[in-house]
Structure formats: C-alpha cells, structure tokens
Amino acid sequence: MEFGLFNSLHMPKRVTGGGPPDTEHQRLRAEIDLVCAADRVGFKYTWATEHHFLEEYSHLSSNESFLAYLAGVTERIHLGSGIFNITPPVNHPARIAERAAMLDHLSNGRFELGMGRGSSSTEQQGFGITDPALTREMFDEVVAELPKMWREGLYQHEGRFFSLPPRNVLPKPYTDPHPPLWVAAGNPATFEKAARMGLGVLCFGHGTPDELAPLIEVYKKNIEKAEPVGGYVNNNVMVTSQMMCLPDGARARETALDMSMSRLQSLVYRYLDTFPKPKHVPDWPELLPEVTPDLLELAITNGYVIVGDPEECARSVQSYVDIGADQLVFGVLSSALTRELAIESVETFGRHVLPRFDTDPVHSTTRQRQAQVGGA
Numbered sequence: 001m002e003f004g005l006f007n008s009l010h011m012p013k014r015v016t017g018g019g020p021p022d023t024e025h026q027r028l029r030a031e032i033d034l035v036c037a038a039d040r041v042g043f044k045y046t047w048a049t050e051h052h053f054l055e056e057y058s059h060l061s062s063n064e065s066f067l068a069y070l071a072g073v074t075e076r077i078h079l080g081s082g083i084f085n086i087t088p089p090v091n092h093p094a095r096i097a098e099r100a101a102m103l104d105h106l107s108n109g110r111f112e113l114g115m116g117r118g119s120s121s122t123e124q125q126g127f128g129i130t131d132p133a134l135t136r137e138m139f140d141e142v143v144a145e146l147p148k149m150w151r152e153g154l155y156q157h158e159g160r161f162f163s164l165p166p167r168n169v170l171p172k173p174y175t176d177p178h179p180p181l182w183v184a185a186g187n188p189a190t191f192e193k194a195a196r197m198g199l200g201v202l203c204f205g206h207g208t209p210d211e212l213a214p215l216i217e218v219y220k221k222n223i224e225k226a227e228p229v230g231g232y233v234n235n236n237v238m239v240t241s242q243m244m245c246l247p248d249g250a251r252a253r254e255t256a257l258d259m260s261m262s263r264l265q266s267l268v269y270r271y272l273d274t275f276p277k278p279k280h281v282p283d284w285p286e287l288l289p290e291v292t293p294d295l296l297e298l299a300i301t302n303g304y305v306i307v308g309d310p311e312e313c314a315r316s317v318q319s320y321v322d323i324g325a326d327q328l329v330f331g332v333l334s335s336a337l338t339r340e341l342a343i344e345s346v347e348t349f350g351r352h353v354l355p356r357f358d359t360d361p362v363h364s365t366t367r368q369r370q371a372q373v374g375g376a
Contacts, residue, residue: 001320004044005046005332006331007049007063007333008057009028009060011055030342033339034346037343041346041349041354043354045080045329045363048082050084052126067080067081067107079103084096086115087142088161089138093145101178104175108174114202116183116184119272120273120274141161142162144229147177149169151177154168176373177230180369182234182238184202185203191216192219195226199229200235208302209302209303209322210302232373236364238328240329242330243330244259245308253297260335263288266287270284303316306349310353314353314356
C-alpha cells in the first residue's frame with residue numbers, strides 16, 4: 001500500500017468568512033507546506049485537482065502551475081494531476097500533452113497524468129458543453145491520442161471533437177515512453193473500461209471498503225486482459241479518504257468533529273451534479289447535518305475515514321489493503337483544518353503508520369513501467 005495527498009484548495013466559509021483579503025493565498029501556501037511535509041515523511045504521491053468556477057468547494061483551477069511549483073520544492077513525492085480535464089472545450093488535447101511533458105521534465109520524471117471529463121454542469125456549461133453525455137465521447141477520442149502526440153515526429157488528427165494539422169507536439173516527455181496514465185472512475189463500468197485500457201484508477205467516490213471491494217475486483221479481473229492505450233499497463237487503484245491521525249485518539253476524534261466534513265459533502269452534491277444525488281441529501285443551500293460522535297465512531301469502524309491514534313489508523317488502513325487497493329490518498333485540507341493541525345496529522349501518520357505498509361522505496365508506477373518497458 002502506498003500513500004498520498006489530495007490537493008483541492010478548498011475554501012470553507014469558516015476559513016474565509018470575515019478573514020483578511022489574502023486568506024485564499026494563505027490557504028494555497030498551506031497546501032504547499034502540507035505537500036512538503038508529506039514529502040519529508042515518505043508519502044509517495046500528491047494529486048492536485050482541476051476545477052473551475054466552484055466557489056468554496058475548490059479554487060484550484062490552474063493545477064499545472066501548482067504542480068510545477070511543487071516540482072521545485074519537493075524531492076521524492078510524485079506529482080499527479082487529479083485530474084486534468086481532457087475534454088477539448090476545456091483544454092485542447094495538444095495543450096494537455098505539452099503540459100504533461102513539461103511537468104515531467106520539471107519534476108525529473110515525477111509527474112503522473114490523471115485524466116477525467118469533469119462532473120459539474122457549472123464547469124461544463126462555462127466552457128460551452130451543454131450536453132454532459134458528450135464528455136464521455138470526448139474523453140474516448142482524446143485519451144488514445146495523447147500517447148501518439150508524445151512520439152517523435154509529426155502528429156495529426158481529424159476527429160469529431162478536435163483536429164490538428166501535422167504538427168510536432170513539443171516537448172517530448174522526459175519519462176520513457178511517457179508518464180503513468182490514470183483516469184477518474186466511480187462506477188463498475190468505468191473501472192472495467194479503465195482496466196481494459198491499461199489505466200490506473202483514481203477513485204474519488206465515497207464509500208466504505210466493503211462498498212469499494214466489488215469495484216476493485218472488477219478492475220483487477222480485467223487488468224489482466226488490458227490492451228493499453230499507452231506504452232505500458234498501470235495496474236493501480238487509488239482510493240481517497242479523510243484522515244486525522246494524532247498521538248491521542250480522543251484528540252483526533254475531537255478534531256475530526258470540527259473539520260466541517262458535512263459542509264464539504266453538501267458542496268460535493270451542490271456542484272458535482274452530473275452524479276445522482278441520494279434522497280437523504282437536501283437541496284443547496286440546506287446542509288447535511290454535522291457529524292455526531294456516534295456517527296464518527298461508526299465511520300471509523302466501517303473504514304469510511306481514517307481517524308484515531310496510529311494503532312487505530314493502521315487498523316483502518318488494513319481494511320483497504322484487504323480489498324486490494326494499491327494507494328490510499330487523504331484530502332487533509334479538503335476540510336476546515338488549520339495548516340498546523342494538517343501537518344501534525346500527516347507527520348504523525350508518516351512516521352508511525354506509513355512504514356508498516358509501504359516498505360518499497362520505489363514507486364509502484366515506476367516499478368511497473370521499468371518491468372514492461374525498461375530504462376530508468
């Protein structure tokens with residue numbers, strides 16, 4: 001099991017309300033400091049989202065700039081786009097290929113390309129996409145073309161959603177033949193599709209290990225039959241969760257209850273409206289009720305969140321190992337946590353929990369690529 005962070009530049013109202021005009025800037029710097037702390041204590045990945053126009057939920061619109069900065073202030077941690085939106089109205093595919101290759105160079109081969117098609121009508125309509133169903137077809141056209149753009153020589157394409165006359169897309173990647181490829185997925189059909197294409201899965205869906213197990217099983221059964229769209233198979237399932245790990249389990253619980261997790265969930269359903277909304281979720285601006293101590297304890301028991309002292313957190317992590325997940329990622333600042341508490345939690349986890357599960361100094365994606373392709 002490997003571990004990572006999820007960066008979204010979440011701006012909860014209790015952080016911004018009544019604050020100084022540079023609160024957004026301070027929150028961005030907190031994300032950077034957290035990644036640097038994770039790098040020091042052995043976290044292998046950080047994933048930076050791309051969202052547009054989603055007030056409070058995520059202000060990280062230019063994640064390629066964020067990741068480029070991180071490349072210069074970190075040493076070992078891999079830097080992933082979680083995701084780049086590869087639908088042509090949002091980002092021209094040639095620009096995706098260029099950005100990925102440049103980030104690969106700037107990070108000395110530590111960049112990983114996570115891709116997706118967006119899940120918010122606020123974003124899609126802002127870029128002129130009026131039919132969300134079309135984004136699936138857009139993704140399918142683009143994903144197979146990116147590896148072709150990274151090959152030596154001229155590339156050209158005449159398609160339904162984008163075209164490019166003969167052009168040499170530059171620079172070429174630093175990593176041979178290209179960075180690892182991932183796709184955001186949340187349902188059985190997408191897990192199966194990702195496996196058959198040889199892509200790693202970024203699972204941003206919310207669920208307990210028991211609920212995620214069937215999805216991972218579908219993926220692992222189909223990855224053996226992969227016909228990769230890229231130069232190699234990335235056999236990996238990443239799962240996102242929330243984590244608060246402190247030496248004192250009672251303090252960890254008290255802190256978790258004050259992270260405004262329910263407001264975040266309400267914002268998820270407000271903006272990610274191309275997903276079905278459960279019946280128990282009220283219409284915005286009405287919020288889901290805040291988590292009670294009993295509900296938090298149930299979430300810990302079911303593995304829905306990783307909260308407690310290091311021993312308790314290790315037991316929760318084991319439940320993800322048992323279902324075959326390859327990477328566990330924490331949206332530590334996708335909450336109302338302060339920079340100091342977020343760093344304390346990451347450092348505690350990194351020093352006392354992470355070494356029990358991740359004993360290989362080589363990143364899984366690097367190891368797989370080298371085994372299939374060779375090279376450094």
